[in-house]
Amino acid sequence: MNTHSILFSPDAPWLAPLAGYSDLPFRLLCREHGCHVAVTEMVSAKGLIYGSPGTRELLMTCADDTPLVVQLFGSESSFLVQALERLRADGFRYFDLNCGCPVRKVIKTGSGAALLKDPTHLLSLAKDMIRVAGPGCMGFKIRLGWYSGQPVFLDVAKGLQDLGAGWVAMHPRYGAQGFTGDADWSQLSVLKKALSIPIIASGDLFQAEDAIRCVEQSGVDSIMFARGALSDPSIFDRYTHLRKGLAAPEKTCTQAIGLVRRLCELYTKHGMDRLGLLKMRTLVPRFLKGLPGARSLRRDIVFCKTWNEVFSLLNAHMMQTILEEQHGTHHR
Numbered sequence: 001m002n003t004h005s006i007l008f009s010p011d012a013p014w015l016a017p018l019a020g021y022s023d024l025p026f027r028l029l030c031r032e033h034g035c036h037v038a039v040t041e042m043v044s045a046k047g048l049i050y051g052s053p054g055t056r057e058l059l060m061t062c063a064d065d066t067p068l069v070v071q072l073f074g075s076e077s078s079f080l081v082q083a084l085e086r087l088r089a090d091g092f093r094y095f096d097l098n099c100g101c102p103v104r105k106v107i108k109t110g111s112g113a114a115l116l117k118d119p120t121h122l123l124s125l126a127k128d129m130i131r132v133a134g135p136g137c138m139g140f141k142i143r144l145g146w147y148s149g150q151p152v153f154l155d156v157a158k159g160l161q162d163l164g165a166g167w168v169a170m171h172p173r174y175g176a177q178g179f180t181g182d183a184d185w186s187q188l189s190v191l192k193k194a195l196s197i198p199i200i201a202s203g204d205l206f207q208a209e210d211a212i213r214c215v216e217q218s219g220v221d222s223i224m225f226a227r228g229a230l231s232d233p234s235i236f237d238r239y240t241h242l243r244k245g246l247a248a249p250e251k252t253c254t255q256a257i258g259l260v261r262r263l264c265e266l267y268t269k270h271g272m273d274r275l276g277l278l279k280m281r282t283l284v285p286r287f288l289k290g291l292p293g294a295r296s297l298r299r300d301i302v303f304c305k306t307w308n309e310v311f312s313l314l315n316a317h318m319m320q321t322i323l324e325e326q327h328g329t330h331h332r
């Protein structure tokens, strides 16, 4: 497990942690389309230690799922350290501490972006975690700070670097902002200039072109796609083409249906039958959004109760769409 090292390069894009979405099948789909490093959904350190239901599924992985970063959330050193020890014993090698999630359920426990309210506590957790994970194996995903207009990221990131952090990923909004306003990429450039460890950018990378501009403007070592990958897992291919100075492949209805079909295959292959069906229903509308030819598929797929129904529907739509694309007509 996790045999590959992380290559830090703008040509090696990441899949961001996405609670509810960046599970094994989705990560594999993104990897098939050029994602280099993938991060798991956030895993509660406490949940891991107490064996909470669902935690095992969050940690499902396989030989092709590498390099993989396991993201933990928590605010108590004892749980975070025990969780790391257990994960390392299970063969996991790279880890991240979530210091950016602004969701109420997470921050009310002092975890996620709430950690930025108390940088001293955060750095003390980081010290304990890096000691267990090993130098270079532990990253931190931060925001600018918690309170709008009160940045703490520079001091926090410098402290993390001094303690032996492997990288810092930053989503340049404040915790209190949630997802409102714009991500301030200029602060990524400030961070990059101040640190020598790799900096990974997150925030408002909806299209491959956004990521190209973000790298050019900030000089970061790599980028991570989040909502951009949720609407199009082949965004990595598009981005890599643009990085090479080539035209990005066009998004077509046939290609989008192909992505849906592949995701469904990966869900069934990895035994996520029931859960996979539910997740697929939330992802498919995202993949097919803005493709007028897929309107009826988007409508019908949510009514499928079995994988057989899903695959029959997809095959029928694929055939129809290929014919329509050949004739230049989309009327469904």
Ligand SMILES: Cc1cc2nc3c(=O)[nH]c(=O)nc-3n(C[C@H](O)[C@H](O)[C@H](O)COP(=O)(O)O)c2cc1C
Pocket: 016, 017, 018, 019, 020, 021, 041, 042, 071, 098, 099, 100, 101, 141, 171, 202, 203, 204, 205, 206, 224, 225, 226, 227, 228
């Ligand atoms: C549905 C969803 C789930 C997310 N889950 C996590 C998570 O588990 N851990 C985390 O650090 N960030 C999480 N994020 C934040 C993303 O990783 C990313 O930093 C953020 O969406 C900004 O990037 P974007 O604007 O390109 O989407 C999540 C975001 C979304 C939309």
